[in-house]
Amino acid sequence: MTHIYYIEDDPDIAAAVKEYLERKGFLVTLCATLAQARQALEDHLPTLVLLDWNMPDGHGDRLCRWIRDRWRELPIIFLTVRSDASDIVSGFRDGADDYVVKPFQLEVLHSRILALLRRTGNVAEQYLSCGGIRIDRNRRTVTCQSEEIPLSAAEYQLLLYLMQHRGKTLTREQILAQVWDVNGSYVNDNTLTVTMKRLRDKLRQPACLKTVRSVGYRMEDTL
Numbered sequence: 001m002t003h004i005y006y007i008e009d010d011p012d013i014a015a016a017v018k019e020y021l022e023r024k025g026f027l028v029t030l031c032a033t034l035a036q037a038r039q040a041l042e043d044h045l046p047t048l049v050l051l052d053w054n055m056p057d058g059h060g061d062r063l064c065r066w067i068r069d070r071w072r073e074l075p076i077i078f079l080t081v082r083s084d085a086s087d088i089v090s091g092f093r094d095g096a097d098d099y100v101v102k103p104f105q106l107e108v109l110h111s112r113i114l115a116l117l118r119r120t121g122n123v124a125e126q127y128l129s130c131g132g133i134r135i136d137r138n139r140r141t142v143t144c145q146s147e148e149i150p151l152s153a154a155e156y157q158l159l160l161y162l163m164q165h166r167g168k169t170l171t172r173e174q175i176l177a178q179v180w181d182v183n184g185s186y187v188n189d190n191t192l193t194v195t196m197k198r199l200r201d202k203l204r205q206p207a208c209l210k211t212v213r214s215v216g217y218r219m220e221d222t223l
Contacts, residue, residue: 001025001026001027002025002026002027002047002048002117002122003026003027003028003029003046003047003048003124004021004026004027004028004029004046004047004048004049004050004113005028005029005031005037005040005041005046005048005049005050006018006028006029006030006031006050006079007031007034007037007049007050007051007052007055007060007063008030008031008032008050008052008079009032009033009052009054009055009056010052011032013102014030014032016106017050017079017106017109018030020106020110021110021113024110026113029046032056033055033056033057034055034057034058034060034062034063035057037063038063038066041067041070041071042129042132043129043221044129045071045074045123045124045127045129046074046124047075047117047122047123047124048074048075048076048077048113048116048117049067049074049075049076049077050077050079051063051064051076051077051078051079051096052078052079052080053078053080053081053082053087053091054080054081054082060078060080061090061091061094064076064078064091064094064095064096065094065095067095068094068095070134070146071123071127073120073123073126074123074124074127075097075116075117075120075123076095076096076097076098077096077097077098077099077100077109077112077113077116078091078096078098078099078100079100079102079104079109080099080100080101080102081101081102082101083101088101097116097120098112098116100112125137126138128160128163128164128166129163130163130166130208130219130220130221131206131207131208131209131219131221132144132145132206132208133159133163133203133206133208135159135160135163137160140156142156142159144202144203144204144206149202149203150202151199151202152195152198154179154180154191154195155195155198155199155202157179158175158179158192158195158196158199159199159203161175161178161179162175162209162217162218162219163219165219166219166220166221167218167219167220168218169212169215169216169217169218170216170217170218171215171216172189172192172215172216172217173216174216175192175216175217176189176191176192179192196217208220208221
């Protein structure tokens with residue numbers, strides 16, 4: 001399902017857009033502040049972001065730049081009353097893919113969302129995140145608290161497999177089969193232990209990477 005984050009502090013506008021888009025088959029999460037939006041984005045990436053400019057804790061253009069620094073291809077549409085040419089140009093310069101001026105027709109917004117998604121696809125599938133750790137699958141890069149972390153091929157594949165199954169306990173046998181045996185590399189159980197230790201050290205012992213005693217490992221978000 002296409003998941004949209006709508007960052008809007010006006011509850012009436014937010015509710016109307018949410019109701020309409022959910023009737024069209026989208027899942028819509030509302031964020032009433034920029035801080036709430038940042039936390040939501042860190043926890044889980046949507047398919048697309050709808051962003052108001054004037055928010056109670058700042059301006060949407062700052063959040064737009066913040067998103068672009070982390071997820072370059074994530075689709076962003078500004079929905080704002082700011083209609084001056086300079087504002088529109090600034091919005092695109094800050095990284096927006098489209099710019100819709102309030103008041104707008106819901107049918108037109110829906111059409112613009114569909115058009116943008118046809119061009120971009122589901123970019124969120126490119127990125128995986130958990131507890132401040134992010135994987136960019138297209139670039140095969142890993143960042144921890146915004147710092148890029150160099151990993152070996154085995155470390156990367158181990159982290160990727162755990163992230164792809166976030167919230168699920170994976171047995172040591174499953175991990176060995178998927179990370180090593182599937183590539184024809186038959187290794188013993190100690191290889192997983194050593195690789196996991198190196199991975200944890202490089203990621204500064206992340207709390208989100210859990211050991212399930214006598215079973216295996218699990219990635220899960222922590223408060």
